[in-house]
Amino acid sequence: MSRIIKTINREVIKKTVQRCREKNVIIPTFAQMRDPETIPGPVRSRLKGVGLWDVNPVNLFRITWKNDIATGLYGGVNCLEIPREITGIKARVIGLVGKYFPTGAHKVGAAFGCLVPRLVSGEFDPTVHKAVWPSTGNYCRGGAFDSVIMGCTPIAILPEEMSKERFEWLKEIGAEVIATKGCESNVKEIYDKCHELRRDPQNMIFNQFEEFGNPIWHYNVTGPAIQEVFDGLNRLNGSKLQAAAYISATGSAGTIAAGDYPRTLHPHIRVIATEAQQCPTLFMNGFGGHRIEGIGDKHVPWVHNVRNTDAVAAIDDEDCMRILRLFNEKDGREYLKTLKVPKETIEKLPLMGVSSICNLLAAVKAAKYYELGEDDVIFTIFTDSAEMYGSRLQELAKERGAYDGTQALRDFEGPLAHQGQDWFRELNYRDRKQVHNLKYYTWVEQQGKSYEEIQEQWDPEYWRALFEDEVGYFDRLIGEFNQEVGIN
Ligand SMILES: Cc1ncc(COP(=O)(O)O)c(C=O)c1O
Numbered sequence: 001m002s003r004i005i006k007t008i009n010r011e012v013i014k015k016t017v018q019r020c021r022e023k024n025v026i027i028p029t030f031a032q033m034r035d036p037e038t039i040p041g042p043v044r045s046r047l048k049g050v051g052l053w054d055v056n057p058v059n060l061f062r063i064t065w066k067n068d069i070a071t072g073l074y075g076g077v078n079c080l081e082i083p084r085e086i087t088g089i090k091a092r093v094i095g096l097v098g099k100y101f102p103t104g105a106h107k108v109g110a111a112f113g114c115l116v117p118r119l120v121s122g123e124f125d126p127t128v129h130k131a132v133w134p135s136t137g138n139y140c141r142g143g144a145f146d147s148v149i150m151g152c153t154p155i156a157i158l159p160e161e162m163s164k165e166r167f168e169w170l171k172e173i174g175a176e177v178i179a180t181k182g183c184e185s186n187v188k189e190i191y192d193k194c195h196e197l198r199r200d201p202q203n204m205i206f207n208q209f210e211e212f213g214n215p216i217w218h219y220n221v222t223g224p225a226i227q228e229v230f231d232g233l234n235r236l237n238g239s240k241l242q243a244a245a246y247i248s249a250t251g252s253a254g255t256i257a258a259g260d261y262p263r264t265l266h267p268h269i270r271v272i273a274t275e276a277q278q279c280p281t282l283f284m285n286g287f288g289g290h291r292i293e294g295i296g297d298k299h300v301p302w303v304h305n306v307r308n309t310d311a312v313a314a315i316d317d318e319d320c321m322r323i324l325r326l327f328n329e330k331d332g333r334e335y336l337k338t339l340k341v342p343k344e345t346i347e348k349l350p351l352m353g354v355s356s357i358c359n360l361l362a363a364v365k366a367a368k369y370y371e372l373g374e375d376d377v378i379f380t381i382f383t384d385s386a387e388m389y390g391s392r393l394q395e396l397a398k399e400r401g402a403y404d405g406t407q408a409l410r411d412f413e414g415p416l417a418h419q420g421q422d423w424f425r426e427l428n429y430r431d432r433k434q435v436h437n438l439k440y441y442t443w444v445e446q447q448g449k450s451y452e453e454i455q456e457q458w459d460p461e462y463w464r465a466l467f468e469d470e471v472g473y474f475d476r477l478i479g480e481f482n483q484e485v486g487i488n
Pocket of ligand 1: 105107110136137138139249250251252253254255256293294295353355356383384
């Protein structure tokens with residue numbers, strides 16, 4: 001029995017098949033996103049000449065970590081190692097790169113994971129429903145992109161203070177946009193808007209904080225990508241490396257679920273959540289506004305397998321903004337050259353947006369806390385890139401004046417070199433239970449989840465079944481659906 005797909009509606013599937021036939025849509029399976037080498041030749045041929053961000057149905061096949069930007073086809077997992085000259089720690093830090101997904105952010109995959117099971121089972125009717133994507137970050141961009149190319153109408157909801165780039169792009173691709181009051185951490189306002197929209201049966205809400213398609217996608221696509229990078233690196237290093245930690249800045253807590261996959265192979269890996277010191281909800285039930293876009297939403301998401309989170313690192317958003325400047329301002333990069341950071345790395349540092357930098361700083365904290373050595377590898381996700389934060393860089397320049405070498409030295413020495421073990425909390429059994437229990441107030445009291453299910457969530461089997469047993473069923477339905485559409 002599927003926890004996600006409750007019924008199959010053949011009548012609606014027929015209409016959706018027709019829509020997809022008209023729009024030339026084939027839907028990739030989760031297995032193909034994980035291993036794009038299995039994507040059939042005719043689809044690969046259609047990719048030629050289609051840009052990564054083009055609103056073209058074939059770009060569904062670019063929802064993978066393995067896009068080869070040079071050829072437009074597929075290669076290894078896109079990742080970037082941040083060298084010791086920058087981190088100052090012995091352990092190796094490797095981030096999977098989100099920029100090379102359509103929309104420039106990895107959340108397009110999580111949105112796919114939420115929409116597609118409902119589409120191929122006939123729960124979502126693209127001829128009637130509008131897909132509502134509540135988000136504080138890139139999820140609504142990914143959802144809008146997936147919807148538009150599958151012929152569904154998207155509504156994006158996001159706080160009014162999110163970066164200008166996000167709003168402009170959403171309007172460009174034809175999404176209806178609703179700006180709610182406040183900043184990054186004002187999720188309650190987004191939920192209120194969802195309640196309002198839910199009254200209209202035409203609207204189907206894909207709430208990433210409660211949709212299991214979100215972590216299922218990460219467990220089955222991001223998780224194996226991490227393992228593949230580890231295997232490749234380990235082969236080059238005489239098989240002596242250890243997967244020591246996986247770090248994810250949590251918003252909906254979809255991405256952190258990727259850590260549950262390597263845990264099945266490396267039981268001692270530490271899965272570490274990171275959040276803003278200005279809004280330390282997992283760290284100490286804290287709340288507040290902050291500048292790390294995409295994370296820290298003042299509650300514990302329903303889809304977070306808290307029992308598998310070993311530690312929480314809270315990062316000062318000011319440190320992230322200063323490193324954003326260090327990595328992207330000319331004088332910052334000049335300064336990094338004096339530290340002998342390889343030129344190729346300096347060129348790639350703009351692959352990191354603000355939450356990616358938060359992840360990097362958390363990696364430094366974790367390495368110091370756990371005293372990691374040179375054979376230890378820390379994995380993290382560079383969710384989106386600096387391209388998304390051009391306006392933030394301009395705002396910082398206006399507020400603080402032009403960047404120079406002295407400022408670069410300060411920004412390196414403080415936020416990076418002296419990133420300490422403070423604001424790092426290892427979670428014992430009781431601590432985890434405490435964080436888990438916090439879900440009750442949001443989800444059982446306010447959002448209609450059951451008392452029984454929150455209890456079930458404490459059982460590791462609940463998560464194993466969700467992450468491992470559903471995906472085969474999704475892929476079977478996707479395969480049958482494509483067959484009915486009948487194009488190749
Ligand atoms: C830039 C950015 N970083 C991090 C996250 C957090 O990822 P998750 O929601 O999977 O926890 C998001 C989510 O939207 C994001 O947009």
